[in-house]
């Protein structure tokens with residue numbers, strides 16, 4: 212038995228809360244250059260309250276074939292993957308912009 216989502220009022224299996232949350236994110240993607248010229252792609256502005264950050268991180272690491280970590284309020288990926296990250300996010304229904 213599944214219930215009704217208290218967020219959108221639809222049955223849980225067709226709940227659209229996460230879809231709506233994805234569209235509402237104001238995600239910024241930019242490259243940060245660290246010591247010794249090491250580049251990190253930063254994905255900032257994700258609302259950790261409504262988005263599953265762990266699964267987003269593993270998807271991004273997978274698609275970009277790079278290492279990454281969850282930091283407070285943002286995701287860090289090793290290397291410059293700005294374009295790729297925007298494409299992956301857009302395929303997942305996220306709006307984002309490159310800074």
Ligand SMILES: [Zn+2]
Nearest residue numbers: 216219226228
């Ligand atoms: Zn819902």
